[in-house]
Amino acid sequence: MTQRFFDDGTIAYLEQNGCTVVQADLPEGQADGNLSHDELTGALAGAAGWIVGHARVTRELMAALPALEVISRRGVGYDRVDLQAAADLGKVVCIAAGGNDASVADHTIALMLAVGHRFRETQANMVAGNWAILIGRDLFRQTVGIVGLGRIGRSLVQRLSGFDVDILVVDNKRDETFAAANGVAYVDLETLLRESDYVSIHAPLTAETRFMFNAETIAKMKKGAVLINAARGGLVDDRALLDALKSGHLAGAGLDTFLSESDPQTKAVTEELIRLPNVIATPHAAASTREGLDRTNLVAAQCVVAVLDGLTPPAACVVADGRKSAALERN
Incomplete structure (x- = not known):
C-alpha cells in the first residue's frame, strides 16, 4: 500500500x-x-x-x-x-x-453553501475586526446544473432534494426512471450553462472531457453563477476560470481539484485562484x-x-x- x-x-x-x-x-x-x-x-x-x-x-x-x-x-x-x-x-x-460517493457529495454541498454564503470573506473580515454583514445567496430554490450523473452525481441529487432546487443534468447516458423519480431534467450543455445558478462537475477526465470548461463554455454560464469542481482538475481550464472570477462574470467557485495537479506549469494559476476571496479551495480532499x-x-x-x-x-x-x-x- x-x-x-x-x-x-x-x-x-x-x-x-x-x-x-x-x-x-x-x-x-x-x-x-x-x-x-x-x-x-x-x-x-x-x-x-x-x-x-x-x-x-x-x-x-x-x-x-x-x-x-x-x-x-x-x-x-x-x-x-x-x-x-x-x-x-x-x-x-x-x-x-x-x-466515497457520499463523502464527495457531502463535500460538494459544503462548497456550494460556503461559496454562496461567503463564509471565507466573512470570517476574514471578522478576524480583521470588520463585523459588517456580507449579503450571500441561497442554495434553496436555485437551479443546479450537474455535469455527469454517475454514482457521485446521483448522491448529490439525493442531498439536493432538501433544498427544493431545480436540477438540470448533462450526461451521455440517460436514466429516465431515476430522472422521473428525482425531478431531474436532462438538457444539453448550453442550456445547463445558461440557466444554472450553481454548476457542479462530476464527469470523468477523458480526452473528450478535458477542458470541457474553457473560456468559451465558461462565458456561456449565467452571470453571477458559481462553479464547483470536485471531480478532476483537467476538466476545467483554470486560467479561463481565473479570468471569469476576476472579471466578475462568475460570483465564485468551490474547488477541490486543480489543473496544476497534472500540469505543474499552471501552479501560479492555482495559487492566484486560492487567494481570491470568492473561492473556497480544498486540496483534493473531498473523499x-x-x-x-x-x-x-x-x-x-x-x-x-x-x-x-x-x-x-x-x-x-x-x-x-x-x-x-x-x-x-x-x-
Whole structure:
C-alpha cells in the first residue's frame, strides 16, 4: 500500500485473507503521487497486489513489476493509470466504486453553501475586526446544473432534494426512471450553462472531457453563477476560470481539484485562484473523511483479494482486466 491513512480493520481483512501487508513509509505530507519510478519499483518489488493513491501507473512501471497482478485504486479516478498497458501486460486495474460517493457529495454541498454564503470573506473580515454583514445567496430554490450523473452525481441529487432546487443534468447516458423519480431534467450543455445558478462537475477526465470548461463554455454560464469542481482538475481550464472570477462574470467557485495537479506549469494559476476571496479551495480532499477512507480502503482491499483468489471483483470496480489476454499468450 503506497497510500496514507489506512485503517486497522482493512489491514486485518487483508491478513485474514492470506496477504502479507506492507505499507510504504512515506514522509509526513508526502503522497505516492510524488514518488519516482525507482522509489515505486523499490517499494513494490515482489508485490502481487498494489493499493494505490495518486501515483502515475505507467507501462514502464508495470513492466518492471512482473509479479504484480492487481492494481487497486483507493478512489474512483483512473486517469493516471495506463489501462491499455495494464491489459497488454496481463494486469487487473480496479477502482473503489461506491466507497466515497457520499463523502464527495457531502463535500460538494459544503462548497456550494460556503461559496454562496461567503463564509471565507466573512470570517476574514471578522478576524480583521470588520463585523459588517456580507449579503450571500441561497442554495434553496436555485437551479443546479450537474455535469455527469454517475454514482457521485446521483448522491448529490439525493442531498439536493432538501433544498427544493431545480436540477438540470448533462450526461451521455440517460436514466429516465431515476430522472422521473428525482425531478431531474436532462438538457444539453448550453442550456445547463445558461440557466444554472450553481454548476457542479462530476464527469470523468477523458480526452473528450478535458477542458470541457474553457473560456468559451465558461462565458456561456449565467452571470453571477458559481462553479464547483470536485471531480478532476483537467476538466476545467483554470486560467479561463481565473479570468471569469476576476472579471466578475462568475460570483465564485468551490474547488477541490486543480489543473496544476497534472500540469505543474499552471501552479501560479492555482495559487492566484486560492487567494481570491470568492473561492473556497480544498486540496483534493473531498473523499478524505474518516468514514469515506475506511469504506474505500475496504473496497480496494476486497478487489485485491478477489483477483489474487482468481475471482472477478464487482463489475463496477474493474476498469481493465488483462488476465484473458495473458492466458491466451501462455496457451
